[in-house]
Amino acid sequence: AQRVTQPEKLLSVFKGAPVELKCNYSYSGSPELFWYVQYSRQRLQLLLRHISRESIKGFTADLNKGETSFHLKKPFAQEEDSAMYYCALAGGYQKVTFGTGTKLQVIP
Amino acid sequence: DTGVSQNPRHKITKRGQNVTFRCDPISEHNRLYWYRQTLGQGPEFLTYFQNEAQLEKSRLLSDRFSAERPKGSFSTLEIQRTEQGDSAMYLCASSLGDLNGWELFFGEGSRLTVL
Numbered sequence: 232a233q234r235v236t237q238p239e240k241l242l243s244v245f246k247g248a249p250v251e252l253k254c255n256y257s258y259s260g261s262p263e264l265f266w267y268v269q270y271s272r273q274r275l276q277l278l279l280r281h282i283s284r285e286s287i288k289g290f291t292a293d294l295n296k297g298e299t300s301f302h303l304k305k306p307f308a309q310e311e312d313s314a315m316y317y318c319a320l321a322g323g324y325q326k327v328t329f330g331t332g333t334k335l336q337v338i339p
Numbered sequence: 340d341t342g343v344s345q346n347p348r349h350k351i352t353k354r355g356q357n358v359t360f361r362c363d364p365i366s367e368h369n370r371l372y373w374y375r376q377t378l379g380q381g382p383e384f385l386t387y388f389q390n391e392a393q394l395e396k397s398r399l400l401s402d403r404f405s406a407e408r409p410k411g412s413f414s415t416l417e418i419q420r421t422e423q424g425d426s427a428m429y430l431c432a433s434s435l436g437d438l439n440g441w442e443l444f445f446g447e448g449s450r451l452t453v454l
Contacts, residue, residue, distance in 0.1 A: 240379070263441055274342075275382070275430070275445040317381050321441055324394055325370060325434070329381040 233258045233322040237330035244308045245338045252303040252333050254292075254318030263321040264294055264301040267329070270314045278303075278316070288312070308337045343446035345431050351452045352421055359417045360449040364433030371414050372443060373406055374430040382430055388414060389436060421453045 234257040244250055256262060266278040279287045281294040281301060292303045301318060318330040344363040352358050364371050369390050374382035385404065386396045390411035396404075403421075408414040418425055428450050432443040 235381075237381075265441070267443075274447055275432075275443075277442045280441065319443075324389075325436060325441065326384065326387065326395060327372065327432075327443060328384055329374070331379075331381040 233262070233320050233326070233328045235318050235320050235328055235330035237316075237318055237333050239333045240331070241334045241336065243336045243338060246310055247307050250303075250305040250308045250312070250335065252316050252318075252335065254301045254303065254330060256299050256301065256318070256320050258299075258320060258322050260322060264292070265319040265321070265327075266290070266292055266301075266303050267317045267319055268314050269317070275317070308335075310337050310339055313337045343431055343433055343444050345429075345446035345449045347449060348447065349450045349452075351454065353454050354423060355420055357417065357419045358421055358451060359415050360429050360431075360451075362414045362416070362431030362433075362446060364413070364431070365444055366412075368433035368435055368444070369411065370434040370436035371408055372432040372434075373414070373416050374432065376428045376430055376448070377426075385416070385429075418451070421451075423453045426451055426453045 236255045264281040268278040269275045290305045294301050315332050317332045321327045346361045372387040373385040376382045386406045388408040391408050403419045406416045428448045430448045432445045434443050
């Protein structure tokens, strides 16, 4: 079975503060991990995937297989980062499982 | 091609009625996924297809739910004898399905309200 856990439903930070959205996963094989984002009134869209090791909109995420974590980080939050963030895992045959999501609220 | 398209966007129905949702994926995408999302929850996996083959159906899904992708293009999700607990947003997503195409492209969803 594959499972994704996002322990925080809501994370409020001040503009300019660092952000860390937590994600832990459970999967017996080698997973692909992703972060998806949903801005207000928009579709769910890919933010980044661990295999590309990119920084998108200042966000990064490192896969830690020992801790089975894939936390999303940004050093300085901006107001436009306010959105719902979902961690996702692609397991066998690319079945993609999502976490329950964390709402990031950046306070001006 | 403007992306994944879902119809209808909103459906209000009475308990016991059948409803059907349609999803048109991005044309070259061979993978198609259905998810259900309720308030405060993440997308819950329902089923997915590789071309016309249904690869997996969630064990949480009752027999009232059925999905098809007859020609490997559009897909339909039917819910028979709807219950109030079926009220949710039903999301469709598609992907290329190869090693370079893991990204899911989502539609805007079909919102179901069962009275």
